[in-house]
Amino acid sequence: MASEGAAARGLGRGFPADRAALVIYLMAGYPDRATSLAALHAAARGGADVIELGVPYGNPLADGPTIAEAATVAREGGFGLGESIALAAEFLAEAGPDAPPVALMTYLNPLMRMGPARAAAAMREAGVAGVIVPDMPPEAARPWLAASGGIDTVFLAAPTSTPERLATVGSASAGFVYCVSTTGVTGERTGLSAELGGLVESVRAHTTLPVAVGFGVSGPEQAAAVAGIADGVVVGSAVVRRQDDPFAVEAFVELLAGAVRSARS
Amino acid sequence: MSDVFLPSAEMAYSSPDAQGFFGPYGGTFVPETVIPALTELDAAFREALDDPDFTGEFGSLLQDYVGRPTPLYRADRLAETVGLGRIYLKREDLNHTGAHKINNTLGQCLLARRMGKKRVIAETGAGQHGVATATAAALMGLECAVFMGTEDIRRQSLNVYKMRLLGAEVVPVAEGSGTLADAVTGALRHWVERVGDTFYVLGSAVGPHPYPVMVREFQKVIGEETLVQLQGRAERVPDAVIACVGGGSNAIGMFYPFLRDLPAGKRPLLVGAEAAGLGVETDRHGAALTKGLPGVLHGFYSYLLQDEAGNPLEAYSISAGLDYPGVGPEHSYLKDEGLVRYEAVTDAEALAAFAMLTETEGIIPAIESSHALALLPRLAPELGADGVVVVNVSGRGDKDMDIVREAGLGGE
Missing domain, CATH: 3.40.50.1100 (Rossmann fold)
Incomplete structure (x- = not known):
């Protein structure tokens, strides 16, 4: 993998030209290492286009109870950023060249504690395509960006972002732009905001990258609805809730993939 | 009166910078959702400090209400x-x-009112900041919710009761050790959700910019x-x-x-x-x-x-x-x-x-x-x-x- 070029390893290749991408979030090390590895393979088989691998952290400010509790279990099993990168490496090596690209979703402090240079080197070595750091806005990203050559850094756009902020986020991002569907933390919600379409359009106006929508997508119907609006659909808590059973993950991802593929983009 | 008390321009202590950094420390490391709110808060705070109506009202409250x-x-x-x-x-x-907490909560609640916010939230550890926020909110007719770790609720039941008497809702945070850090996390999460209509009254010189400098100003x-x-x-x-x-x-x-x-x-x-x-x-x-x-x-x-x-x-x-x-x-x-x-x-x-x-x-x-x-x-x-x-x-x-x-x- 280390011999492949950055473009081949980038997150962008997970976004098909003709439809929305399905981005599946899993928590590294939850409920244990072996099961989370099996869940990664299950998500890939089920039709995930991009995998977002959550790094367990002790103060997950942007996450709701499902992901926060999974993180606690994973941390009790000894999982942190280093273990998560190693897990990604093992998955990518086993899954081969057709594996969906993997983005690590980590909070900033584990990245700083390991050191940007050391973390970036380990990620490159593992074949990790990108990172999403919810508490690292573009203005605070310089130390990481200076070290992270070859790794896409995805920044987040929110419903509260001003046009100036969207321009900053859009131009700083690589791979895709992560559009947060609603104010609040991650977690399943029953409905989608009526303003989502407008929000996605505003984000699109400030970037040439694909725009993926996450936070609150709980099932196939919502996934299809989002796929009709955006370039990618992120499903997290609803997958993590099933993560202790890789078969259930595969079946659920298949449902989501079918829904996303049936939607007009 | 001794000369050494006189201000000395050449020794000016000027931290933080415009981005809220004290040397390498401070800054703004938060989810994008609340960044615009922090920018707006910073602007409103600076404007308020330049407005004699604001500083005058703050000074009067410190004197007549707090007893300074x-x-x-x-x-x-x-x-x-x-x-x-x-x-x-x-x-x-x-x-x-x-306690000293009331100095800051009056300043921040005045600012909340000035910004047109009808609702404030706060975190509390010992309960002093929670009581001080509930007090300022009662004084200014603001709705108030205070996030407090479950262990602290146990340790500081009297303050919990006081906050409720003052009309505040006390929201228990069971996560982690159920103490101050968990209460801050609970309040920040809630703020991300309700950032449109809610002002976060942070109780210490911590948090993203402009909170550390704002709390310093009011203290x-x-x-x-x-x-x-x-x-x-x-x-x-x-x-x-x-x-x-x-x-x-x-x-x-x-x-x-x-x-x-x-x-x-x-x-x-x-x-x-x-x-x-x-x-x-x-x-x-x-x-x-x-x-x-x-x-x-x-x-x-x-x-x-x-x-x-x-x-x-x-x-x-x-x-x-x-x-x-x-x-x-x-x-x-x-x-x-x-x-x-x-x-x-x-x-x-x-x-x-x-x-x-x-x-x-x-x-x-x-x-x-x-x-x-x-x-x-x-x-x-x-x-x-x-x-x-x-x-x-x-x-x-x-x-x-x-x-x-x-x-x-x-x-x-």
């Missing part, structure tokens, strides 16, 4: 007991609601009054000024005017007392400056108690106001620059100081403030029998009766 200026009391029996020349106690415990009255009061007594610049440090709002409120107004060679020794809990050699303490490493928590970069993987550690202290794994970013800067000395004080030392002040002066201090008082006997040999020291008594001890009784003070 608080006395600077010369505690002679205490000085004799610890072997110092003169000890002055800055009596923040005499403020309305019993600097402590040190400003102290400087004036010392001059009014024809006292010299003290040898030392001591305050306790959890997040560090009472300490920065006391220290900042000394840093700003006095030239480097003429400043007193500024000393911050952080919580050593059962001892800094154990894993049961809250001494971020003594034992932590720089890192990010709750939106800012500062010394932080953290594990190898970068997770924040649970802090511990007998005092619910000091058991925070981080510390205000300005204190990290002041430590690195050698402008303030930080020392760690154990539970036992704080309890002994609590008893000492109570018995020698008839003043029952908060267990937080007792950490600052505990440095008096420690510093006395260094400062000598003529030494002049100011201690900020940041709050009163009524809320701590159960804790000191459990600890065996008073022979019970």
